[in-house]
Amino acid sequence: MTAPTPRRALLAVALAAAAAATVPGGAASAAGASRSGAKTPSAPGADASAEVATGRRVDNRFWYSHAHWLAGTHQGTAAVGGVRPGLEIRTPAGRTEYTDPHTTRKATWEYASWTSPVHRSTVPATEAIASWNARTPVGTWIRIELRGTYTDGTATPWYVMGRWASGDGDIRRTSVDGQSDGRSTVWTDTLAMDGPAKAAGLRLRDWQLRLTLYRRPGAERGPTVWLAGAMVSDVPDRFTVPASTPSGPAHELKVPRYSQEVHIGRYPEYDNGGEAWCSPTSSQMIIEFWGRRATPAALGWVRKGYSDPQVCHAARSTYDAAYKGCGNWPFNAAYAATYPDMAGVVTRLTSLADLEVLVRAGIPAITSQSFRAEELTGAGYGTAGHLMTVIGFTAAGDVIANDPNSADNPSVRRVYRRMEWETIWLRTKRRNAAGKAVSGTGGICYLYVPARPSAAAIRALRTVGVL
Secondary structure, eight states: OOOOTTSOOOOOOOOOOOGGGSOGGGOOOHHHHHTSOOSSOOOTTOOHHHHHHHOOSEEEEEEOSHHHHHSSEEEBEEEEOSSSOEEEESSOOEEEEEEOTTTOOEEEEEEEEEEOOOEEEEEEESEEEEEEEEEOOTTEEEEEEEEEEETTSOBOOOEEEEEEOSSSSSSOOBOOOOOBOSSEEEETTEEEEOHHHHHTTOOEEEEEEEEEEEEOTTOSOOOEEEEEEEEEEOOOOOSOOOOOOOOSSOEEOOOOOOOSGGGTTSOGGGTOSGGGGHHHHHHHHHHHHTTOOOOTTTTTTSOTTOSOHHHHHHHHHHOBTTTTBSOOHHHHHHHHTTSTTEEEEEEEOSSHHHHHHHHHTTOOEEEEEEEOGGGSTTTOOOEEEEEEEEEEEOTTOOEEEEOSSSSSGGGGEEEEOHHHHHHHHHOSEEEOTTSOEEEOOOSEEEEEEESSOOHHHHHHHHHTTOO
């Protein structure tokens, strides 16, 4: 999908896993810290391993275990145990009215909230993005907010990072435009330092989340949140990136192939298919790789005769009414986590070596990149922002990708040159066709895995700094 230009693309991450398969106590692991980059920008072409070793570009913190949910401040919420611990409403803290800005419908809701402990980041950051996995039955929804403290000791407002439900019958799933305090601004799903403040050295020192859970008055159950957290980062502007060295023999995962292009013109209310659906199309490939399927009941609304109705369902289920598209990254990850025992997050990685580690452990990944047509041999198109699925590597280390920007499903599998692909994925600055400097995507990656990953998957996720 082509992402609207206002949204910043150095984005964020979390990964859900069962408590037994995670870092004890839930603190950021040593591996996670070692994958973050340095605050001081490295020169173009600097050694990639040196960047990894500095450990100060990215910091992740997520809450997902029973002990995590017991922490923080509860106002009507309670931690629940079991195979997949979560946060639920115990006794509503009150009632409120919400008028949906996209439908003008007004309704009364019971609510309860949980505020996380303050997390002191290992890196003073220029960007932050929240991520969450939750179940929202009919008649429920959640709001995710983030508040940070600047390095000068002052605080940001409570920024709304999303109003979310898996369905769209109660509220419209939405980001919130127009949030800024003059020093930082929320761009769809990313809280970013404004240019002058960033240039002056102002950063986010620490942060916390607030989750508000809503249900219809008198309901017995409300939403369940399984994971919530954020990634913060301070990645330097760069037009070029250091090349990584291929790490092993050819390896390819058998991931279903779906084309976004076969859906051109379908459902204008969900951004009309085609190039606008690269994100949900890629999401559906990975969801089905893990053996999950949309039920016939979930697909019942799709027009008969439409091919791959599950892709239409993914588009509807990720659509952001404010963004007016399906490319809200945490909305895609949250959608993946609505499938049984699945977890989904958005992350930043540092090199193709990271992706090789994941793929060899059986984990395909969805990546975001932008490029001119001549910058990626064999693509046949240029884009300001596009998602594709990395499923393997050739013996020479070139990237095997399921690229949804293909004429039909059989032609989705592509092989792209390693150095070209790594550049268009990792850089944060590029030149467009007019020669103007514009933003690059900076290593964005969606990771979807079972909520209780295999031992090999856990090792790989820790190696690349996600756990």
